[in-house]
Structure formats: structure tokens, C-alpha cells
Amino acid sequence: MKAFGKIEVYVGKIVQETKYIKRFHLYPVDRELLPAFTGGSHIATYVKNGAETIERNYSLVSHPTDRTQYAIAIRKDDHSRGGSVYWHDEIKVGDRLEISWPKNHFPLAFKAAKHHVFYAAGIGITPFMTMMEDLTAEGKSFELHYAARTKEDCAFYDYLMAKYPGKCHFYFSRTEIPKKMTPVTMAEHRIGSHVYFCGPASMVKEFREAAESYGYPSYAIHFELFAVADKGPKNPFVVKLTNSNKKVAVSEEETLLEALLKAGVQAPHSCKVGGCGSCEVQVMEGEVDHRDHFYKDGERGSKKVILTCCSRAKESEKELVLEL
Amino acid sequence: MYESTNLDLFPYPFHNIKEGSNYRYSNDLRKLEKDHTNCVVITPEYEKQIKRKRELLKEQPAVRFQSYPHTMAMQWEVVEMLIEMAVDRYPEHFQVEKNGNHWTFHNYILNETESFIFGDASSIELEPLDLIGRHFTTDFVLMVHRDDNLYLEVAQESYAALFSPHWNKGMTFDEIHAPVPFVSRTGVPLAERVRNFLIRNVLPGEPWTRINWNLMANRWDVNYETFDTWGPTRFLVTPENAGDLVRLRVEEQFFYRMPRSNAILFVLNTQFLAMKDLVLRPEWLNQTYSILSDIPKPMAEYKGFSPFIEPTVEYLKNLVEKIEFQTN
Numbered sequence: 001m002k003a004f005g006k007i008e009v010y011v012g013k014i015v016q017e018t019k020y021i022k023r024f025h026l027y028p029v030d031r032e033l034l035p036a037f038t039g040g041s042h043i044a045t046y047v048k049n050g051a052e053t054i055e056r057n058y059s060l061v062s063h064p065t066d067r068t069q070y071a072i073a074i075r076k077d078d079h080s081r082g083g084s085v086y087w088h089d090e091i092k093v094g095d096r097l098e099i100s101w102p103k104n105h106f107p108l109a110f111k112a113a114k115h116h117v118f119y120a121a122g123i124g125i126t127p128f129m130t131m132m133e134d135l136t137a138e139g140k141s142f143e144l145h146y147a148a149r150t151k152e153d154c155a156f157y158d159y160l161m162a163k164y165p166g167k168c169h170f171y172f173s174r175t176e177i178p179k180k181m182t183p184v185t186m187a188e189h190r191i192g193s194h195v196y197f198c199g200p201a202s203m204v205k206e207f208r209e210a211a212e213s214y215g216y217p218s219y220a221i222h223f224e225l226f227a228v229a230d231k232g233p234k235n236p237f238v239v240k241l242t243n244s245n246k247k248v249a250v251s252e253e254e255t256l257l258e259a260l261l262k263a264g265v266q267a268p269h270s271c272k273v274g275g276c277g278s279c280e281v282q283v284m285e286g287e288v289d290h291r292d293h294f295y296k297d298g299e300r301g302s303k304k305v306i307l308t309c310c311s312r313a314k315e316s317e318k319e320l321v322l323e324l
Numbered sequence: 325m326y327e328s329t330n331l332d333l334f335p336y337p338f339h340n341i342k343e344g345s346n347y348r349y350s351n352d353l354r355k356l357e358k359d360h361t362n363c364v365v366i367t368p369e370y371e372k373q374i375k376r377k378r379e380l381l382k383e384q385p386a387v388r389f390q391s392y393p394h395t396m397a398m399q400w401e402v403v404e405m406l407i408e409m410a411v412d413r414y415p416e417h418f419q420v421e422k423n424g425n426h427w428t429f430h431n432y433i434l435n436e437t438e439s440f441i442f443g444d445a446s447s448i449e450l451e452p453l454d455l456i457g458r459h460f461t462t463d464f465v466l467m468v469h470r471d472d473n474l475y476l477e478v479a480q481e482s483y484a485a486l487f488s489p490h491w492n493k494g495m496t497f498d499e500i501h502a503p504v505p506f507v508s509r510t511g512v513p514l515a516e517r518v519r520n521f522l523i524r525n526v527l528p529g530e531p532w533t534r535i536n537w538n539l540m541a542n543r544w545d546v547n548y549e550t551f552d553t554w555g556p557t558r559f560l561v562t563p564e565n566a567g568d569l570v571r572l573r574v575e576e577q578f579f580y581r582m583p584r585s586n587a588i589l590f591v592l593n594t595q596f597l598a599m600k601d602l603v604l605r606p607e608w609l610n611q612t613y614s615i616l617s618d619i620p621k622p623m624a625e626y627k628g629f630s631p632f633i634e635p636t637v638e639y640l641k642n643l644v645e646k647i648e649f650q651t652n
């Protein structure tokens with residue numbers, strides 16, 4: 001744990017968790033202890049593929065205080081940008097890669113959280129694995145609702161059954177008696193419950209809207225998404241930067257953040273999918289087409305800000321002026 | 325008490341201000357570069373500073389160190405990190421032996437040894453951060469991230485200005501900054517913005533830094549508890565004695581996100597430079613003169629130097645003119 005910055009690890013073990021999900025165990029090359037982390041944390045992985053570096057974020061699924069190794073679980077997704085396919089098809093035991101320190105943009109709630117309820121769809125189970133470990137250690141109350149196609153497709157099924165008896169509710173959609181996970185169970189959770197969603201964008205959207213309609217206060221609704229919500233075409237535009245006195249053109253091919261970094265501007269960022277708020281920049285002039293899922297609806301109008309990793313200038317705007 | 329003698333180690337506060345520009349509050353956090361993430365610094369004043377720090381901790385234990393009982397694991401995590409930073413940067417001064425959980429930490433500058441069972445608070449007499457903090461000249465504060473805010477839950481402070489663990493314990497980031505006229509150049513309130521930035525961008529493995537500064541008249545240590553003794557000395561400054569009496573007081577601040585507790589460790593390195601020593605770096609002298617000539621009134625009032633800012637600027641003006649005269 002000597003230096004800050006990236007950590008060099010090697011793949012020590014690969015486990016076929018389900019037909020489409022593999023679990024990778026990562027060990028530190030320098031044999032020092034890894035940083036412990038908090039439930040809900042993820043790491044960025046940097047895999048070298050020739051000249052290209054494939055950077056992807058994955059939630060940790062190993063125990064938060066196990067400092068000898070980290071584990072991540074990856075679902076092979078043939079429709080994705082190729083990160084998961086590379087991990088599944090190319091990564092072998094013994095391969096080396098770099099990872100970031102564990103970061104957490106999806107922490108457990110603290111204040112007035114009397115009961116925690118997790119809703120996971122498919123590989124969305126991963127951040128909850130470590131949250132449940134932390135809650136168990138602290139003796140706190142929680143339950144899990146977890147949807148998968150079948151028992152065989154349900155990662156960590158046996159582990160969860162054995163470890164958290166009575167706390168897990170499974171929903172298998174492709175079985176003889178299919179069971180669907182729907183938001184209605186949220187109507188029954190006791191006052192003071194916090195709800196957490198992780199899964200595909202459509203699932204998260206459905207559960208968020210339902211939670212609001214049931215009267216959950218916004219501070220009790222938590223969610224994590226793995227990808228940028230796709231909201232319309234990418235138009236080209238220009239940004240003028242007041243602090244660095246630069247003008248940067250953003251093409252249809254790239255995000256504002258990518259253009260800024262390419263131009264040598266030290267633009268802050270972390271998740272790159274519009275979920276953490278790290279890339280927020282103040283807007284001095286111009287209208288923003290907000291494409292994040294970070295701000296609450298009311299905030300977008302009242303704050304003059306843009307999340308550079310996903311949002312763009314409104315179609316009608318040619319130029320934004322940013323405090324950067 | 326002590327003044328910086330090695331100017332290469334002095335954190336001059338206005339490096340990042342463009343020439344000719346003035347000083348206003350802003351979100352001036354910067355990410356530390358890869359090879360400059362270590363907050364442990366040994367200056368020529370190390371022993372003097374440690375001696376004074378320990379005296380202050382002994383004289384006013386409750387004012388200088390505060391914590392909650394639930395913070396023990398958080399404190400041990402900081403102990404481990406500080407020891408690693410010390411040993412990594414100064415292996416000739418610091419060493420650690422680990423025998424399972426039995427750790428022995430050697431400080432060869434002071435010829436001291438600390439032995440303890442890591443993670444077991446009953447194996448030491450002080451609390452973990454209070455113990456390890458006494459080997460470093462910096463102040464330490466743990467701001468724990470809970471929901472949307474940061475809460476001060478542990479602090480050991482001897483030098484940082486207007487700071488008191490006793491007074492600030494349990495406060496949020498916003499409550500702590502309530503006395504500060506914390507608005508930007510364009511009048512935008514900054515506390516919430518800066519707090520959000522800390523929460524979202526100060527992440528494990530990616531420490532950040534900024535520099536705070538003030539002016540002190542004939543006094544080293546300023547907190548609210550001792551205002552009655554240092555308050556009046558501020559009226560003794562004249563353009564003639566400002567060079568000796570007034571010091572630039574700089575706090576180089578480091579922000580580390582602790583991976584397990586999710587708290588932000590806030591480290592303050594306080595250093596002093598007498599006004600008269602600014603001549604050693606003429607570019608510092610010129611810029612400091614220009615910046616001090618244009619400080620908004622609410623900021624000067626808040627920082628507490630309005631009683632002596634005028635004679636100080638007058639002193640610097642005379643010094644700048646003298647140097648220009650000599651070089652022409």
C-alpha cells in the first residue's frame with residue numbers, strides 16, 4: 001500500500017460463476033497488503049491490449065477487509081464496447097494489469113437508515129455483496145431482492161442462501177413458475193427504510209419512479225448504473241474556458257470530457273458515466289442538454305452546471321462558456 | 325518559536341496566482357502530482373516544532389485533541405498510512421518492524437520507539453492518532469463522510485489558525501465554515517460547492533492539496549480560546565516594525581480519502597515566514613505586496629489582520645522601492 005495512484009496486480013484465480021459470469025481474483029504484485037474498502041466500492045481496471053488500454057469499472061465482490069486479494073465478477077456482454085468480452089476470452093491466470101484504489105460512489109446511507117433494502121437485477125448484485133458484508137459486521141438490518149433468469153444464471157446463489165438465510169428473495173423469470181421482481185414490494189418496507197437499485201437502466205428507472213410514487217424521500221433512494229444513459233444524438237459544439245483562456249471544439253465522436261482531456265485541460269472526473277458528479281463544471285453562459293443521472297430533477301434548472309462526461313450543449317447552442 | 329529557514333520547503337501560498345492578479349476565495353483544490361503525494365516533511369525546524377506541539381497538547385489536552393469512541397478503527401487506518409508515508413520518504417529517520425500485529429515504530433530523529441499491538445487501543449496510553457500525530461509536525465483532522473456531508477470526528481491540532489478540536493468536534497463542513505465570508509470573485513457562495521467537490525473528487529489513492537494563508541502579528545498560535553491574549557497585540561504594528569513583528573502564516577493542506585472509513589484525512593502543515601525574509605525571494609516580495617494591497621474588507625476582517633494590514637503594506641512598499649532603487 002506504499003504509493004498512491006495505480007496498483008499493479010495479477011490474476012491469481014478465475015472461477016466460472018455462471019454460464020455468462022466469471023469471477024476474477026486479483027493479487028498485488030508487490031505482495032503488500034491492498035487497501036481495505038467500504039461496501040459498494042468499485043475499482044477501475046486498466047488492461048493492455050496491444051497499444052490500447054481497456055479501462056472499465058467493476059464493483060468489488062471480495063470481503064471489504066480482506067486485504068490479500070480483490071475479486072470482481074464480470075458478465076460477458078456481446079453487445080457492449082468489448083471490455084467484458086476481452087476479460088472473458090483473453091484474460092488468463094497469471095496476467096498482469098493495473099487497477100485504481102477502491103472508490104465508492106454508491107455508499108450505504110447513514111442518517112435515519114433503519115433498514116436497507118437492495119434490489120438487484122442480474123450482474124447488478126455485485127455492489128450489494130460488499131454492502132451486505134458491512135451491514136452484517138455492524139449488526140444492521142437489511143434484505144435483498146434479486147432477479148435472474150434461472151437459478152443456474154444467478155451468481156452467488158448458494159453463497160447468499162447459506163450466508164443470509166431469511167434475508168434473500170429470489171425471482172427467476174425463466175422457470176416453470178416464473179416470478180417477476182416488481183417494485184410493489186417497496187410499498188411494504190417499514191418507515192425508515194432506504195432502497196438501493198442496481199441493474200439495467202430500464203430497471204433502475206422503473207424502481208426509482210415507483211419509489212418516489214410510494215413517497216420515499218429522495219435521500220432514501222439510491223442507485224448505481226453501469227453505463228451512460230443514451231439520450232439522443234451527439235451534436236458538435238465549442239466550449240470557451242474562462243480560467244485557462246482556451247477554446248475547445250467537441251466533435252460528434254467524443255464527450256466534452258474527452259475533448260477537454262485531449263486538449264490538455266485538467267478536467268476533474270471519475271466514473272465517466274454521469275453518476276458521481278466528479279466532473280461537474282460551472283457554466284457561465286449557454287444552455288446545457290443534461291444527460292446525467294446524478295442530479296435530482298429540480299437541481300438541473302437551479303444550478304448552472306454541466307457534467308462533462310455525458311452532457312452537451314443544447315442543439316440550439318453553438319458555444320458554452322465554462323469556468324475551467 | 326520557529327520560522328522557516330529552508331525556503332525550498334516553504335509552501336509559498338501564491339504560486340498558482342497569475343502575475344498581477346489579486347487573491348479571492350475560490351475552489352483552489354489541486355490534485356497532487358504522482359510523486360508528491362506524501363505529506364510527511366522534515367524541515368530544519370522539526371525538533372523545535374515537535375517540542376512545542378507536545379507542550380501545547382500537554383497544556384490543553386481537551387482543546388487540542390478530541391475524538392468519538394467509535395473512531396478507533398478509523399484512527400488505526402490513519403496510523404498505518406502515516407507510518408508508511410514516513411518510512412517511505414525518510415527511511416533514514418523512520419523505521420517500522422511488524423511482527424504480526426505487534427508493531428514497533430522507530431523515530432531516529434528523536435530517538436524514540438513506539439511499540440503497540442496494531443488495532444488494539446488498550447496497548448497504548450494515548451489514542452492511536454494522538455500517539456502517532458506526536459511524531460509529525462502537522463495537524464490532523466478526520467472528516468467522516470456521512471450521506472451528503474463531512475463531519476469532524478477526530479482532530480489533533482496545535483498550529484492551524486482559528487481551529488479548535490474542542491469547539492469544532494461534531495460539526496459539519498458547512499458549520500465549520502460558517503464564520504468565513506466564503507464567496508467567490510463573482511459573489512457565489514462556496515461552502516456547498518467545495519464540500520461537494522471534496523466528497524466527489526477526493527477519492528482513495530488520489531490526494532489533493534490547497535494552501536491557506538494569513539498574517540500574524542507577534543503571535544504563533546491563534547485559536548478562539550486564547551483570543552484575549554493575542555487579540556490586543558495586533559495593534560502594535562507600525563511600518564517600521566512590521567518586518568519583524570508580522571509573519572506570513574501558511575497552511576499547506578492535504579486531503580486523503582481513507583479507503584476503509586471513507587473519511588477524508590485533512591492534514592495541515594503550518595509554516596511561518598517573517599515579512600523581512602520576503603526579500604530573500606524578490607518575486608515573492610513583489611507579489612505579496614501586490615496581493616496584500618488588494619484584500620476585500622470582509623476578508624481582512626475575517627482573517628483578523630485589519631488592525632495591521634495598512635502598516636504591513638506600507639512596510640512592504642518601502643521594501644520594494646528600496647530594492648528597486650538598489651538594482652537600478
Ligand code: HEM
Pocket residue numbers: 349350351352353465467474476485486487488492497500501503504506518522534536537538588590627
Ligand atoms: C475538509 C476539511 C476542512 C476542514 C476541517 C476545514 C476547517 C476550517 C476551519 C476550522 C476554518 C476556520 C474557521 C473559523 O474561522 O472558525 C477554515 C477556514 C477556511 N477554510 Fe476550511 N476546512 C476544510 C477544507 C477546506 C477546503 C477544501 C477549502 C477550499 C477550497 C477551505 C477553505 C477555507 C477558507 C477559505 C477559510 C478561511 C481561511 C482564511 O481566509 O484565513 N477549507 N477551514
Ligand code: FES
Pocket residue numbers: 268269270271272273274275276277278279280292294307308309310
Ligand atoms: S465523471 Fe462521474 S459524473 Fe462525470
